[in-house]
């Protein structure tokens with residue numbers, strides 16, 4: 296049974312940054328759905344490269360069959376991990392239903408870490424991210440924020456109704472955000 300923490304929040308809210316620190320210090324393996332999709336996009340012989348790129352540039356969400364298989368394959372490479380940080384997933388209803396179909400019985404969903412940050416700050420962070428991404432531009436970001444508001448935030452509300460959401464204000468400096476995130480994990484794991 297894979298132990299899973301979903302990490303959600305607007306683009307630029309700090310999911311990747313915080314997940315890297317959790318992975319370093321708390322023994323969870325960081326799986327960024329976006330990173331897995333970008334790697335698949337670049338993989339020689341991938342049949343999904345063009346499809347993935349069109350969704351990334353358009354700020355829309357890749358069909359769950361592709362993303363969920365990439366996530367499960369990655370988890371199977373770390374069978375002894377304490378748990379997995381599933382970063383940027385589930386991002387819409389298709390992700391959620393596809394995950395349930397493919398992963399039920401295989402995972403324990405511990406909680407959802409929700410990084411909350413004002414959109415204007417998030418957009419500026421992405422524009423200054425400097426990772427050469429094809430979607431860190433004003434046009435793509437407009438669409439990504441719309442996707443977040445219309446499709447992803449309802450997923451956070453869904454988990455909220457199940458009392459599974461742990462919200463952390465990520466507008467503050469990284470160290471302050473991380474301090475609160477550690478408290479969330481300590482409470483969840485009674486460390």
Ligand SMILES: Nc1ncnc2c1ncn2[C@@H]1O[C@H](COP(=O)(O)OP(=O)(O)O)[C@@H](O)[C@H]1O
Pocket residue numbers: 304305306307308309310311312313420421423424425465466467468469472
């Ligand atoms: N708390 C923070 N304060 C200031 N900048 C941040 C903070 N967290 C992340 N960043 C920066 O903002 C950008 C986006 O962070 P990232 O972790 O990639 O966010 P996400 O994965 O949610 O898109 C990166 O350049 C990162 O260094």
Ligand SMILES: Nc1ccn([C@H]2C[C@H](O)[C@@H](COP(=O)(O)OP(=O)(O)O)O2)c(=O)n1
Pocket residue numbers: 305306307310311327328329330332350351354355356357358362382383384385386390421430439
């Ligand atoms: N579950 C997911 C996660 C990401 N994607 C695609 C669409 C997203 O805009 C891009 C980028 O996702 P990523 O999590 O790397 O973006 P941020 O780190 O939030 O800026 O990847 C997806 O289609 N499905």
Ligand SMILES: [Mg+2]
Pocket residue numbers: 310311327329383
């Ligand atoms: Mg990220």
